[in-house]
Amino acid sequence: MSHSTDPFAPLPSIESHLDRISRTPGAPPALSSAIRYALLQGGKRLRPILAWHAAVACGSSGERSLDTGAAVELVHAFSLVHDDLPAIDNDDLRRGKPTLHKHAGESMAILAGDAMLSGAFELLASSSLSINPAIGLALLRELSAATTAMIHGQVWDTLGGVDGSLSPIDQLRTIHSHKTGALIRASCRMGAIVALGHADEKHPTLAAITAYADAIGLMFQVVDDLIDVEQPAEHVGKKTGKDADAGKLTYPSVFGLDGTRSEISRLLKASQIALQPLGANARSLGALAEYLARRTR
Amino acid sequence: MSHSTDPFAPLPSIESHLDRISRTPGAPPALSSAIRYALLQGGKRLRPILAWHAAVACGSSGERSLDTGAAVELVHAFSLVHDDLPAIDNDDLRRGKPTLHKHAGESMAILAGDAMLSGAFELLASSSLSINPAIGLALLRELSAATTAMIHGQVWDTLGGVDGSLSPIDQLRTIHSHKTGALIRASCRMGAIVALGHADEKHPTLAAITAYADAIGLMFQVVDDLIDVEQPAEHVGKKTGKDADAGKLTYPSVFGLDGTRSEISRLLKASQIALQPLGANARSLGALAEYLARRTR
Numbered sequence: 001m002s003h004s005t006d007p008f009a010p011l012p013s014i015e016s017h018l019d020r021i022s023r024t025p026g027a028p029p030a031l032s033s034a035i036r037y038a039l040l041q042g043g044k045r046l047r048p049i050l051a052w053h054a055a056v057a058c059g060s061s062g063e064r065s066l067d068t069g070a071a072v073e074l075v076h077a078f079s080l081v082h083d084d085l086p087a088i089d090n091d092d093l094r095r096g097k098p099t100l101h102k103h104a105g106e107s108m109a110i111l112a113g114d115a116m117l118s119g120a121f122e123l124l125a126s127s128s129l130s131i132n133p134a135i136g137l138a139l140l141r142e143l144s145a146a147t148t149a150m151i152h153g154q155v156w157d158t159l160g161g162v163d164g165s166l167s168p169i170d171q172l173r174t175i176h177s178h179k180t181g182a183l184i185r186a187s188c189r190m191g192a193i194v195a196l197g198h199a200d201e202k203h204p205t206l207a208a209i210t211a212y213a214d215a216i217g218l219m220f221q222v223v224d225d226l227i228d229v230e231q232p233a234e235h236v237g238k239k240t241g242k243d244a245d246a247g248k249l250t251y252p253s254v255f256g257l258d259g260t261r262s263e264i265s266r267l268l269k270a271s272q273i274a275l276q277p278l279g280a281n282a283r284s285l286g287a288l289a290e291y292l293a294r295r296t297r
Numbered sequence: 298m299s300h301s302t303d304p305f306a307p308l309p310s311i312e313s314h315l316d317r318i319s320r321t322p323g324a325p326p327a328l329s330s331a332i333r334y335a336l337l338q339g340g341k342r343l344r345p346i347l348a349w350h351a352a353v354a355c356g357s358s359g360e361r362s363l364d365t366g367a368a369v370e371l372v373h374a375f376s377l378v379h380d381d382l383p384a385i386d387n388d389d390l391r392r393g394k395p396t397l398h399k400h401a402g403e404s405m406a407i408l409a410g411d412a413m414l415s416g417a418f419e420l421l422a423s424s425s426l427s428i429n430p431a432i433g434l435a436l437l438r439e440l441s442a443a444t445t446a447m448i449h450g451q452v453w454d455t456l457g458g459v460d461g462s463l464s465p466i467d468q469l470r471t472i473h474s475h476k477t478g479a480l481i482r483a484s485c486r487m488g489a490i491v492a493l494g495h496a497d498e499k500h501p502t503l504a505a506i507t508a509y510a511d512a513i514g515l516m517f518q519v520v521d522d523l524i525d526v527e528q529p530a531e532h533v534g535k536k537t538g539k540d541a542d543a544g545k546l547t548y549p550s551v552f553g554l555d556g557t558r559s560e561i562s563r564l565l566k567a568s569q570i571a572l573q574p575l576g577a578n579a580r581s582l583g584a585l586a587e588y589l590a591r592r593t594r
Binding site for chain 2: 108
């Protein structure tokens with residue numbers, strides 16, 4: 001892979017932006033520390049990376065996507081902190097380190113999650129992107145709808161399913177398209193909206209980015225399920241095999257291992273077809289899809 | 298009090314709007330039930346009432362404030378649900394009924410709170426008010442900043458203070474101006490912004506509404522502290538005397554009972570002075586301030 005298509009090349013810019021936006025002088029220092037503990041743990045930064053490359057694929061600079069990517073990452077970090085809580089997934093480890101409620105206590109984890117969610121919307125509403133109010137509002141509409149969808153997915157996951165009348169495969173797709181797909185979709189679309197300067201659903205570029213996002217959003221979760229089955233815990237930095245232990249629906253449990261692998265190939269192909277109209281600008285988005293299909297953690 | 302200045306006359310319109318916006322066909326039914334349980338428990342609806350009368354005081358119809366008031370009420374309801382959780386205030390009763398985590402379980406209470414917060418921003422971003430994107434964005438900026446301030450106040454309250462170098466009175470004012478004042482301020486300002494069609498800080502009407510809101514926001518909490526000392530629990534519908542038991546800072550503990558009562562008179566007077574430039578349109582806001590100064594629960 002040549003340097004020009006290394007999809008993680010923007011990581012240093014993204015990390016320093018996250019560092020910058022999480023310094024909030026007026027906030028209680030204990031809250032800021034908790035938020036920075038949860039937000040600045042490294043990780044792939046998939047969502048800001050997607051926003052960056054979607055902006056590039058639509059003809060803008062990646063830098064213009066930074067506030068957008070940071071807002072999405074705040075929502076993602078909020079969801080991890082709340083999902084890890086004892087009353088929900090009761091996870092003690094996240095990326096090999098104690099989860100926030102283990103580190104700072106349960107009340108601080110609840111409040112820090114709340115503040116990250118509120119802070120994501122505050123960041124967008126006060127961003128220089130919002131000098132164009134129609135853009136600011138379109139971004140807020142995308143992010144708030146995706147956040148609500150994500151919470152719906154988490155509720156269905158917690159309850160163990162969507163609706164008894166759906167087949168297991170449809171239940172799985174519905175949970176995933178909400179729980180992880182919606183925010184991945186919003187990352188791509190928000191990067192595109194920043195670059196295009198509008199959110200016209202009939203615009204072919206926005207439609208192409210949306211089709212790409214839908215394919216990789218689902219693929220991301222299918223790969224996650226596969227890793228959960230195939231990898232020992234010490235490689236992943238969190239408990240694995242846990243979904244199967246809990247009797248949760250997963251792709252391998254519904255499709256089998258081979259079926260899961262062909263589903264991944266199918267979705268990778270769909271993402272590549274979606275990008276074709278965008279030409280060379282979309283090279284990094286294409287490389288990112290290939291990385292996501294092959295990742296092992 | 299004549300009917301024309303009964304500040305709670307808009308309650309039926311507000312209740313039916315809250316009922317309408319909390320019907321969300323695509324959401325998991327268990328989540329919708331939890332949200333409606335937390336949101337539709339009655340109560341004074343102070344924040345939507347303030348938004349309504351602020352809009353009227355600025356020359357608009359109260360109806361135009363309904364989405365704004367509902368968004369603020371969703372944020373308020375979210376904060377009550379999360380603050381009641383076992384890890385934070387551990388309250389079993391709210392308005393005489395089991396709190397949401399007692400009724401629907403702790404995980405559902407966490408997720409329903411999250412969904413109410415996200416839903417508040419989604420409501421504003423998709424409101425017909427946002428046909429004017431500058432207005433929609435100004436409302437989102439107000440609400441997100443107030444929500445973050447409210448969470449800061451809750452963190453300080455949970456930690457037992459702001460900063461050892463502040464006097465007890467300054468600590469109390471800082472906690473209250475964040476924990477309850479910020480959202481009351483936003484309610485008034487958002488109603489005014491809807492009516493005025495802009496958020497120009499130099500506009501004397503917006504400045505008058507803001508001064509009114511600051512006075513009654515603090516007064517509301519001072520009265521709350523007084524009720525906590527003076528009223529037995531069965532009149533209030535939740536545990537009282539609890540703040541004093543927990544050794545928390547309260548107005549009566551810092552100012553004494555007489556000092557607390559004169560602070561209330563001072564703030565009522567300040568709210569009335571602030572309204573003078575608005576004339577007869579602000580009659581209901583004035584009546585509301587008097588009600589808030591005298592309320593006993």
